[in-house]
Amino acid sequence: MSAEQVHRTTHEVNVAAPAGAVYGLIADAVRWPLFFPPNVHVQQLESDGTTERLRMWATANGRVKSWTSRRVLSPGERRVEFRQEVSASPVKTMGGTWIVEPLAAEQSRLTLLHDFTVDGDDPAGVEWVERATDTNSRAELENLRTLAERWAQLDELVLSFEDSVRVDGPAEPVYDFLYRVQDWPRLVPHVSRLDLVEDEPGVQVMSMDTTTADGSSHTTESVRVCFPDEGRIVYKQTATPALMAAHTGEWSVVPDGTGVTVTSQHSVVLREENITKILGPDAGVAQARRYIREALGRNSTATLNLAKQHAESAITAR
Incomplete structure (x- = not known):
């Protein structure tokens, strides 16, 4: 039986930033x-500083x-070579190279090769992979160009923070409250609507309307990856919302001898x-950082306290 045909793609962009x-x-x-817009979560499994293994979740053709x-x-x-060890259908094998070439002190060319x-x-599978590779590569390169050209400001535009609540109870009801996000419209006051699709256990695609303290409503769409054995949802x-170019986060439930600490972590790139x-x-960047910190922190802390009430009331109801 003959080997499958190797398909190759090339994408590149010039970037007004140092290599x-x-x-x-x-x-x-x-x-x-x-x-990068398509990437949902990346978990580093191994690394020796030169070679690393990664588990990756990303959107492809929706x-x-x-x-x-x-x-x-x-x-x-300035090269990074990659090769998938375990691929997702219809891909059988996938690899490639990132190549950064300096053109001048503040100019670079970035090339992304795939095979x-x-x-x-299967012709339909080939077309699907070509379309996904082209769409994702274009999105990644354009977003990377935009970020790299603001590299001197990137530390100001990126904001990360977390809030925690102590729960006098077991981890299971806390995690269950955070996992059963479809129940939030009736349990979480700032959530007015939520639509959820979970075609694969633990991978949730959702659309949600939330209300902020000033009464304004925001519609967000998210992908959640759930790790029940680790007590984490990323x-x-x-x-x-219009003020954020990107937003990632994590809910974590960490037990100890007398209860659990439940934490909400946010990372944001300001638009x-x-x-x-x-x-x-x-208004400037500093005001935007304060606004985002207060708005996201207020809503996530409210959700953490509701998870706490849910877990502690489950104990007293026994």
């Missing part, structure tokens, strides 16, 4: 969900796919061009 800044964004794959990849980082050459095969050379907003539209003509 080192561009390479740094590519090398830090764990932060890709915050920087569906959530997961795979495991091995990457080899060559910072001196892939499809089981049985998520990526795939449609964000700088919308700050004055949303917060007024005199």
Whole structure:
């Protein structure tokens, strides 16, 4: 039986940023969900500083796919080679290379190469993978270009924080409250609508309307990946409010001898061009950071306290 045909694609973009800044964004794959639109979650399984294994979740043609990849980082050459070890159908094999070439002190060219095969050379499968690879590559390169060209401001535009609540009770009802997000419209006051699809256990795609303290309503769309054995739920907003270019987060439930600590973690990239539209003509990055910190922190802390009440009331009801 003949081997499947190897299909190859090339995507590239010129970036008005130093090659080192561009390479740094590519090398830090764990932060890709915050920087690259298709990526939902990246888990580093192994790393020795040069070679790493990653478990990745991403959207492809509107569906959530997961795979495991091995990457080899060559910072001196500004290259990253990758090869999927466990692929998601219809992909049989997939690999490629990120290449960053300096053109000038503040100019670079970024090239992304892919090669892939499809089981049985199924034409529909080949078309599906070509379309997903093209769509995702274009989105990744464009977003990376935008971020890299603001590399000097990136630390100001990225905001990460967390809030925690102590629960005098077991972990199971706390996690169950956070997992059963379809119940939130009747349990969480700031959630007015929520539609949920869970075609694969533990991978949730949802659309939600929330209300902020000033009475305004926001519609967000998210993908959540649930790890019940670890007490974690990670998520990526795939449609964000106007002030955020990206938003990722995690709910975690950590037990100890007398109860659990439940934590909500957020990471956000501010959409700088919308700050004055949303917060007024005199607003800047510092005000936007405070606004996001307060708005997200207020809602997530309210949800944490409701999870606490749910878990502790379950104990007293026994």
